[in-house]
Amino acid sequence: MSLLELKGVTKEYSRGRVSVKALRGIDLSIEPGEFLSIAGPSGSGKSTLLNLVGCLDVPTSGSIILDGEPLEKLNPQELALVRREKVGFIFQTFNLIPVLTAFENVELPLVLLKEDPKTIKDKVMKILEAVGIADLADRRPQDMSGGQQQRVAIARALVKEPKYVLADEPTANLDSENGKAVLEIMREMNERLGTTFIFSTHDQMVMDFAKRLVRLKDGQIISDERR
Amino acid sequence: MGNFKYYLTLAARNLWRQRRRTILTFLAVSLGLASFLVADSLMKGLDKQSIDNLITLETGELRLTAPGYIDIKEEDPLKKLLPKDQKLLALLAEDSEIAGLAPRLSFPVRVGNGWDEYPQEAVGIDPVKDTEVFKVKDYLVEGRWPEAGYEVLISRDTAKILELGIGDYLLMTTRTKSGAFQAVDMEIVGIVNTVNPNTNNQVFLPLAAAQEIVGVPDFLSQVDLRLAAGVDAREKAASLKEKIAGAGFQVETQPWQEMAEEFLQISKTKNAFIGIFLMMILLIATVGIVNSILLATIERTREIGVLKAMGMTEGNIVRLFLVEAALIGLLGSGAGLAIALAGEYYMVNVGLDMTEIIGNLDVGYPITGLIKGAWNPGTMVGGFFFCLLVCVLAGILPARYGAKKEPIEALRRV
Numbered sequence: 118m119s120l121l122e123l124k125g126v127t128k129e130y131s132r133g134r135v136s137v138k139a140l141r142g143i144d145l146s147i148e149p150g151e152f153l154s155i156a157g158p159s160g161s162g163k164s165t166l167l168n169l170v171g172c173l174d175v176p177t178s179g180s181i182i183l184d185g186e187p188l189e190k191l192n193p194q195e196l197a198l199v200r201r202e203k204v205g206f207i208f209q210t211f212n213l214i215p216v217l218t219a220f221e222n223v224e225l226p227l228v229l230l231k232e233d234p235k236t237i238k239d240k241v242m243k244i245l246e247a248v249g250i251a252d253l254a255d256r257r258p259q260d261m262s263g264g265q266q267q268r269v270a271i272a273r274a275l276v277k278e279p280k281y282v283l284a285d286e287p288t289a290n291l292d293s294e295n296g297k298a299v300l301e302i303m304r305e306m307n308e309r310l311g312t313t314f315i316f317s318t319h320d321q322m323v324m325d326f327a328k329r330l331v332r333l334k335d336g337q338i339i340s341d342e343r344r
Numbered sequence: 345m346g347n348f349k350y351y352l353t354l355a356a357r358n359l360w361r362q363r364r365r366t367i368l369t370f371l372a373v374s375l376g377l378a379s380f381l382v383a384d385s386l387m388k389g390l391d392k393q394s395i396d397n398l399i400t401l402e403t404g405e406l407r408l409t410a411p412g413y414i415d416i417k418e419e420d421p422l423k424k425l426l427p428k429d430q431k432l433l434a435l436l437a438e439d440s441e442i443a444g445l446a447p448r449l450s451f452p453v454r455v456g457n458g459w460d461e462y463p464q465e466a467v468g469i470d471p472v473k474d475t476e477v478f479k480v481k482d483y484l485v486e487g488r489w490p491e492a493g494y495e496v497l498i499s500r501d502t503a504k505i506l507e508l509g510i511g512d513y514l515l516m517t518t519r520t521k522s523g524a525f526q527a528v529d530m531e532i533v534g535i536v537n538t539v540n541p542n543t544n545n546q547v548f549l550p551l552a553a554a555q556e557i558v559g560v561p562d563f564l565s566q567v568d569l570r571l572a573a574g575v576d577a578r579e580k581a582a583s584l585k586e587k588i589a590g591a592g593f594q595v596e597t598q599p600w601q602e603m604a605e606e607f608l609q610i611s612k613t614k615n616a617f618i619g620i621f622l623m624m625i626l627l628i629a630t631v632g633i634v635n636s637i638l639l640a641t642i643e644r645t646r647e648i649g650v651l652k653a654m655g656m657t658e659g660n661i662v663r664l665f666l667v668e669a670a671l672i673g674l675l676g677s678g679a680g681l682a683i684a685l686a687g688e689y690y691m692v693n694v695g696l697d698m699t700e701i702i703g704n705l706d707v708g709y710p711i712t713g714l715i716k717g718a719w720n721p722g723t724m725v726g727g728f729f730f731c732l733l734v735c736v737l738a739g740i741l742p743a744r745y746g747a748k749k750e751p752i753e754a755l756r757r758v
Binding site for chain 2: 168171173174193194197198200201202204206208212214215216217221224225226228229231273
């Protein structure tokens with residue numbers, strides 16, 4: 118069974134009297150353990166697709182099936198619980214909570230899952246070590262570089278061992294060296310933990326890292342290439 | 345528990361992050377609560393002191409008079425008097441619920457020094473028994489208590505105005521029961537300065553002299569009573585009237601609450617004022633909290649988006665902001681309580697000296713200059729929790745406003 122199944126998914130935004138079709142009938146099947154990049158120019162619908170798959174938004178028509186369950190039947194509260202249990206997010210601008218330390222940022226998903234303090238501590242330290250920033254556990258975001266902040270964000274996305282991680286242009290705010298390092302960590306986690314990664318990009322280096330590349334243009338899939 | 349600890353940490357740090365705004369809201373809550381509690385303490389103290397001054401210096405706890413005396417007291421107080429009957433006094437003395445009785449004869453006089461004169465009330469007292477009920481003697485500032493003959497005790501203000509002192513003679517003019525003019529020279533033997541302005545407008549002389557001056561030997565205006573501890577004045581007034589009637593005497597009984605009706609009315613009005621004060625405090629606290637939480641939800645829109653993406657529900661986000669509101673409420677109310685404790689300690693032990701402002705002026709309260717507060721533990725505990733509750737309730741609307749933001753929209757906010 119596929120992890121995610123998208124069937125005829127469309128998304129339309131209304132801005133005043135103007136209607137914009139961001140996605141026009143997407144059919145896509147994503148298997149567990151994939152390392153998939155959604156590529157395309159600005160306005161192609163990458164972020165919209167990621168938002169729908171991430172349960173942050175609902176499609177105008179079509180269906181998204183996660184683990185055999187159609188998401189369109191869920192209310193906002195249920196979608197929040199799906200995100201809590203099954204989805205990890207990595208944002209372009211890191212989006213760490215500025216008043217929390219690296220450790221506290223990473224433990225947030227586990228706190229929401231009501232795990233016990235000892236398990237939380239063990240899991241957080243383990244994942245911080247895995248992304249190479251265990252020694253920065255007590256630092257706040259403003260005391261870390263962009264690359265270090267994105268590693269914290271990766272740790273935060275992975276700590277709860279989600280079904281899949283969505284990364285929206287994860288290297289866009291990093292220099293090439295840090296960007297490459299972050300991608301290597303993501304791929305290592307994919308290989309070591311088997312976590313599915315779906316990331317959007319228009320950067321060739323990022324596309325080169327992907328094991329499967331889905332290209333979008335004007336809200337439609339124009340190619341789906343496995344490597 | 346883990347969740348709550350996390351929320352608490354997050355809330356505390358977010359408050360510290362906006363410390364200027366937090367401090368302003370904290371000050372509004374704490375100073376508001378403190379000023380309310382101190383004002384309440386002062387008002388309670390004012391009531392307690394006033395009632396104490398009224399009972400111990402003016403009315404006693406219960407008064408016995410001849411039937412109809414109360415209605416004609418202002419026009420002709422000698423018209424309806426109570427016979428000074430030993431049987432009646434013995435009946436009262438035997439009553440275990442009566443701790444003291446003071447027979448008195450009151451009538452209007454003009455007191456002067458030969459040049460100036462002004463109106464006062466003369467009170468004939470039993471020099472021994474009067475102290476069983478009243479504490480006027482405790483306020484002697486000079487000389488001694490009148491004992492016999494034409495001796496008089498005047499207030500310090502009267503002595504000052506008439507420029508008289510101990511050993512001088514006070515010219516006292518009045519009308520006898522039959523309406524004849526009467527003028528007597530009374531030797532000033534004592535000067536008092538009580539804390540009840542009404543008492544400071546009275547002159548005290550031995551009962552026998554008073555009866556002789558107005559020509560009513562063996563008659564009294566009233567018998568004032570002090571009741572045993574725990575005896576209710578209103579209930580006793582009713583039961584005593586019946587008991588005395590059973591013994592063949594006709595009297596009217598009046599508890600102090602009826603005699604102090606005017607003051608008690610003012611006291612009620614004052615409670616309404618305290619209510620308005622409380623509303624103002626609540627309004628200030630509410631505006632402060634609403635402002636703090638609303639601005640926080642606007643400034644942290646993107647963070648709300650991130651938290652929702654992590655799986656926080658609307659309820660989780662509301663709770664997060666309510667913890668912030670509760671924290672400000674807790675700190676503000678706690679500090680308000682601490683300030684109030686210090687303020688009330690001062691008010692209870694030192695008090696506010698208003699002598700220069702009110703002195704012996706009749707401001708509706710039987711009290712002179714020094715006003716002391718009273719401890720109000722009930723109001724303190726109630727005020728603390730009420731203030732905390734108001735802060736949390738005030739946070740609900742802005743917190744819900746913040747929590748309702750769609751994650752996708754919130755994440756787009758730069």
